[in-house]
Amino acid sequence: MTTMVDVAQRAGVSIATVSHVLNDTRPVRPATRQAVLEAMDALGYTPNGLARSLVTSRTRSVGLAVSAISNPYFTEILQGVEAGALEHGYGLLIADPHDDPAHERKVAQLLHERRVDGMIIAPSANPGELLAYLGKHDVPTVFLDRLVDTPADTVSDGPSSTATAASFRFDQVCTENAEPMAELVAHLAELGHRRIGLVAGLPGLSTTTERITGYRHGLANAGLPYDERLVAHGDSQSGAAERTTGALLSLAAPPTALVTGNNAMTIGALRALRERGLSVPADMALCCFDDFSWADLFTPRLTAISQPSKEIGARALKLLLERLASPSRPGRTVRLPAALVHRTSCGCPEKSGRPKGHTTSGRPESPKNPENPEKGPVS
Incomplete structure (x- = not known):
């Protein structure tokens, strides 16, 4: 079996130099590094990951915990995390917390026991046990999609992020939620709808709260x-959304337009409409938060808010690597813009122009303060 000694002899360097190249523990001249890498390739040398982790106290692995991995939105987030991890030489350990607080805490513990260098987690609606475990063991962590409360002051850190000084040093990345939802509702109102229903997500999630806020704005x-x-809760699932959409349709004065809070609930709402023989948009206009690959294949094509899911995953990995490099730096919450993809399920003709409020950058305009429009956007 080829050893580090063999690699060192072939490359004409010391064993220590080979170790520095493998473990990135000390700068090595580019030509020397290249000679070591070529020797490893020629000899077929495979580094011992366990031995490496003993030297560096790092396993070069990341734990990723997201619920409903089969959901296209989270699948694309996973792709973004994985691409960044591979680029930087990290492996992924993936787990599904099932949006259950107790299971979520167990998942974090299992990943931690496997000595991952850090974790990327989409937290549940009640992440208290999770936060207690991560804080107790000082696990480098990035939360994505859903935010957790950070009781701290914030300072400006660029156009779409804030730096947060918190008692615990976690980072977070998510999409803008309120403004895009407000834009969907405003567009339906412009089309003449006065009773606009909302199929909202799981109560307690920051995404649900922010999208309801946007709906009201x-x-x-x-x-x-x-x-x-x-307003009815579809609990972020297709089956629950189908039932709750049915309840909305059974009202004495049902809505004439619907907005759904995520892609899974969109499917449930469409099933409920089909069961009642209602067509979109002739009988019911429909807009959804979460664009997905099939949305353009439905008839009519679905008007939707598109989230930069792969970028969310890539940014989460980047934040985690920065946290590993500088553990004591303040926590950061990064928000990425979402874009309205205007199709025909809202009732507009196929080749209509952009709805009012859609910017050329793809970022919706801020909703005005409903109590005093002169004061500008609601904070």
Whole structure:
């Protein structure tokens, strides 16, 4: 079996130099590094990952915990994380917390026991046990898609992020939620709809809370009253969304337009409409948060908010590597812009122009303060 001694002899360097190249523990001149790598390739040398981790106290592995991995949105996030991990020489250990707080904590413990260097997690609606475990063991962590409360002051850190000084040093990355949702509602109102229903996600998730906030802003901007009977929770799942859409359709005064809070709930809402023989958009206009690959194949084609899911995954990995390099730096929360993909399920003709409020950059304009438009966007 080829050893480091063999590699050192072939490359004409010391064993220590080979170790520095393998473990990145000390700078090595480019020509020397190349000679070591060529010797490894010629001899077929495979580094011992366990021995390496003993030297560096790092396993060059990352734990990724997201629920519903089969969901296209999270699948693309996974692809973004994996691409970044491979580029930097890291492996992935993947687990599904099932949006269950107790299981989520167990998943974090199992990943930690496998000595991952850090974790990327989409937290549940009640992540208290998870936060306690991560904080107790000082695990480098990035939360994605859903945010956790960070009781701290914030300072500006660029156009779409904030730097957070928290008692625990975690990083977070997510999409803008409120403004894009407000834009969907405003567009439906512009088309003449006065009873706009919302199929919202799992209560307690930051994404659900922010999208409901955006829904209310959109109504207020259009001069429409908020009616809590038109908001029903589909719990971020297709089956629950199908049932709750049926309940909305059974109201004495049902909505004439629907907005769904994620792609899985969009499927459930479409099933409920089909079961009642209703067509989109003739009988019910429909817009959705979360674009997905099939949205352009439906008839009609679905008007949707598109999230930069692969970029979310890539940014999460980048934040984690920065945290590993500088463990004591302040935590950061990064928000990425979403874009409205305007199709025909909203009731617009196939080749209509952009709806009002859609910017050329793909980032929706900020909703105005419904109490005083002169004050600008709601914070």
